[in-house]
Amino acid sequence: MVKLLYGNDVNEEIHNLLTYSRHKLYIYCPEMIIPENVREILLSKDVPGNDIRLLCSKDLDDDTDDFLSSATVSIVRSFPELSTCMYMNDDVAIMTDVPLVGLEGYHTGVMIYRKSEPLLYRSLMGEMGRIFHTATEIYEPELKGYCIACGREVIYNPGKPFCFECFKDLSIKYTDLREIVPENSFCHKCGKPAPVSFGRALCSDCYQVRTTNEDTEAKNTNEEMEQ
Numbered sequence: 523m524v525k526l527l528y529g530n531d532v533n534e535e536i537h538n539l540l541t542y543s544r545h546k547l548y549i550y551c552p553e554m555i556i557p558e559n560v561r562e563i564l565l566s567k568d569v570p571g572n573d574i575r576l577l578c579s580k581d582l583d584d585d586t587d588d589f590l591s592s593a594t595v596s597i598v599r600s601f602p603e604l605s606t607c608m609y610m611n612d613d614v615a616i617m618t619d620v621p622l623v624g625l626e627g628y629h630t631g632v633m634i635y636r637k638s639e640p641l642l643y644r645s646l647m648g649e650m651g652r653i654f655h656t657a658t659e660i661y662e663p664e665l666k667g668y669c670i671a672c673g674r675e676v677i678y679n680p681g682k683p684f685c686f687e688c689f690k691d692l693s694i695k696y697t698d699l700r701e702i703v704p705e706n707s708f709c710h711k712c713g714k715p716a717p718v719s720f721g722r723a724l725c726s727d728c729y730q731v732r733t734t735n736e737d738t739e740a741k742n743t744n745e746e747m748e749q
């Protein structure tokens with residue numbers, strides 16, 4: 523289904539799209555001004571495993587800059603040619619001229635439902651992805667992780683869950699890195715002591731959260747590739 527939005531419906535549906543996003547939330551607005559009620563929503567979605575992308579074309583004002591600089595996972599980029607607003611979550615997409623702060627007067631928008639219009643939805647997602655990939659980085663948070671062998675802080679990457687020193691030591695001892703099972707090991711994600719290994723670097727609690735989120739990510743990646 524494609525729904526045409528008129529007048530106040532535009533603001534209302536944008537707000538719904540933000541509120542009901544699950545793991546994916548793309549906000550593209552030439553001028554990125556984020557009102558207080560939207561900040562609360564963004565903060566609640568800004569958690570590891572979620573894919574949150576914000577794209578603007580104009581410089582951020584100091585206040586928005588401050589707010590976005592402390593994001594945990596949200597990626598903020600700039601694309602000078604952007605001159606319309608686009609919003610997307612896991613289920614719907616909206617194209618309109620109405621930014622996050624809303625606009626006075628009469629405005630329109632087009633809303634696309636993923637379930638009933640998968641081709642349109644994916645096509646728009648493909649285009650939003652293409653623009654985002656060519657855009658200039660403003661904020662690109664790096665997630666914090668822990669070395670599974672010594673517990674030291676490293677960049678989160680389950681495919682390489684060691685600090686440089688431990689990796690050096692262990693790769694001398696083991697020919698196959700998959701065999702590495704550190705004696706006193708730490709979860710790569712939460713840093714708590716836990717029986718983990720190179721093959722499975724997360725404790726059982728973190729592993730469950732990750733699997734749930736990755737199911738969605740894998741599905742999203744497939745869709746982007748289908749384009």
Ligand SMILES: [Zn+2]
Nearest residue numbers: 669672685688
């Ligand atoms: Zn280490």
Ligand SMILES: [Zn+2]
Nearest residue numbers: 709712725728
């Ligand atoms: Zn953990």
